[in-house]
Amino acid sequence: MTASRGALRLADGLSLIAARLSEVGIVAMTMLLTYEVVARYVFRAPTHWTSDVATTVMIWLTFLAMGYCLRDGHMIRITAVIGQLPPAGRKAAEALSLVAILGFSIFVLWVATGSMLDSIAFGRRQPSMLRMPTWIAELPIILGFAILALQALADLIRLPGRPAPDFASSAEQELSHNAPGEAGR
Amino acid sequence: GDASAERTLRMTVQVGANHPVGANTHYFAEQLNEISGGEMTVRVFDSASLFKGQEVPQAISSGAIDMGIVLADEYAGSVPAAGIFSVAFMFPDYQILARAADRKGAFRTTFDNLLLEAGSKVLWWQDYGPVQMLSKGAPVVSPEDMRGKMVRATGKPTGDLIEAVGGSAVVVGGAEQFVAYQRGLVDIGMSGTTAVKSRALYEVMDHVTMTSHGLAEFIAVINPALWDSMSEQEQAWMTEAAIRAEEKMRAETEAENVEAAQWLAENGHATVTELTPEQIAVWQEATRPAVEQFRQEAGEAGDQLLTALDALR
Amino acid sequence: MTPFLIFGALLALLMTGIPVAFTLGILGAGLLAIDGLPLSMVASTLFGGINDFVLLAIPLFLLMSNLLLRGGIGRDLFVAMQSWVGHWPGGLGIAALLSCGVFSAISGSSITTAATVGTVAIPEMVKRGYSRSLTLGLMAAGGTLGIIIPPSVPLIIYGAITEQSIGQLFLAGVGPGILLIVLFGVYVVIASAIQGTHQAMPRATWPERLAATRRALPTLLLAGTILGGIYGGIFTPTEASGIGASVALLILAAGGRLSRAVFLGAVRDTVKTTTVIFLIVIGAKIFGQAITLYQLPAQLAWLFEDYFNTATLALLLIAVMLIFIGFFLESMSMLLIMVPVLMPTVIALGIDPIWFGIFFVLLIEVALITPPVGLNLFVIQSLDRAPLSVVAKGALPFVAIMLGSVFLIALFPQIVLAIPGL
Ligand code: NA
């Protein structure tokens, strides 16, 4: 029992750590692009690397934050129909979503790993000034979907023991999560 | 036997069917269908509906798509020597390109082998023509005219060229090109002669200097494993159609580029400045560091290409 | 038959509540597998789908507006606008509308715009006797200005997938954005006069106006910097987003409003929104490649060629299709699924792709406020706890006005193309 609870906590923890890294990524991107404009106008010396590095950071942060977005109920979904279902139906719908996400994540782990190994074997690099190795931008896909798969599995295991999800209100909260004072959930 | 089984190939193209490069792929498809007596069909997916240009090398080598068109420069990240067409002042005229394209020559075999190592088997080359410099108010006659200016770069080799003469390279994508010129984000632009006309760049850059400092060379490629799985008969049909498409494109490109330059000048759309051999020599001398940079990064393969090219002059 | 099967399957799967991104990805991969097509295409797309420098503008514009939003900019803007026009007939409505307009110039999303201004404007308007239906409809519609007035997330995505200039698209959105503000404003004045239930505000004094404007000034300046910087060739739209986020930070810091909670909250919201948007971008690309290989866009193009072979007829049909799809589909997916499908036809008919981007975004705006699936309706509903039907009823006249503006830009393309052409 404690072992399984530990495993669930591990999934949550991984999602959270990955999301925190993504937050650092957003700040880094802001600094990189600002630096580029300053370098061009103040020092008249545009860099050759900010666009490559910032784009790579963007790819990392997108995939790393997936697990956290799932855990926090942030994925965009159409709840107009399933929101009307009775509690058992809503639980079933949630289970279907989690199984779909888990299945797709495992599929992606399989194809993306093949692709990254290919990139390493061919020595693929980006055709830009920095010539960054392609695998650097492919690795977060694998890490991100591994975290997502774990999170989906953890949520699936916890689903029977929890009250049925209330889609109507969670959709509204999701959509208005930016509004001050409305963010409380 | 195997050869009697009909085969359909899928091909990704990032430009539309009315673009010369796109039209050439449709010509290839027709020729192949005719030569093979209907045994082989190519289904062209154009306008980047499947892949953008930069995604093509990986899509081809992984087998995600059978065939594709890709700018040679897109391989220059993985194989720096593949950037040769954009290295400063390597192909001053159409004759040298035609000689370099000789399928049995040292340059062609070396280049095609490089792409094979990167996971793409070359079928044919699509010449899209020389790249020129664009500016406002005055032409870019000498390297001095580029010193201290913001210049549009398209990749590593052009970036090296710009920096060799003291300019600042700013990477601007094709889509943002017009706005970058219109709003003055960069002072000097670079673009193919025909694109100056078709993308209406002359509306925002009134001077075109015919430097022909680089070439826009598109390459038609196929997944190597798929190629190897074909019968000898099929390979022969493909090669025949590829040669027809390549030769047609080469002839038409020269004519279209000459015509575009004339159209620009005669209709007063832009001031077109031709450079004298002496002026070109000054440019070549000034951009030598960029060539050396290429030689260093491209290693042995780069040396072979440069040597092969020297022998053609 | 196949097209109906595929789109039917898509709609059915979406209704089961599987997140949109995964519905698209699973259906796309499934279609590839059924036809024996290489699944390695999915791997290329996961990476290639967002490996694009221009997409960087999305998270950074989101960060900029999230920072200002958490720093309380919504109220400042509304109070400033109110001090100038609040005493006019329908003045509070105009103030809310103008606040939406200004906030749109720093926000790339319509739900953020609706939520920011709605939070402060709805209670004020209702307190002053404006009908609930008019108030909620106005805020739902006013929020949609967020995606037509630059910056705009949908326009960035449109530019990225059609390889059109995002700078041009941004400038093209300015004219129609102003047109919508004017049309909405005229309607609010007339409607509130007819209803006759609202009380006019007292006229603000000059010191009050100056004080209120001074508080809102940094935001106004930031909005001007973004658009002016792009228009003046100082930076690209992507760089503008980075500068915008940095300047927003400075504005908050200078005003003593940059707490740890504000900063972390803004960053956190930005990460979440970025991730869910980009996942849909990727999912839609996988689905798009699959239906391209099934030749659906080509079949549609032939249909247009045979029966709707003039630009006018084609645009009419496209508009009807998008209004219909917009009832059910979430706006981001609508853009990502339909643009690649329609683009071959649009190009073949010689329709200007920049103009078409604006046309499409106006129809997305309509979709945002039509039931049953209309994100802005949901946002406003959640702010006011009103039944969806009340919000939707209030939004209906605005749907009519937006469709009218679609007609106007078709009749006078210069509304769209004049500013980018200058
Ligand atoms: Na906006």
Ligand code: NA
């Ligand atoms: Na809708």
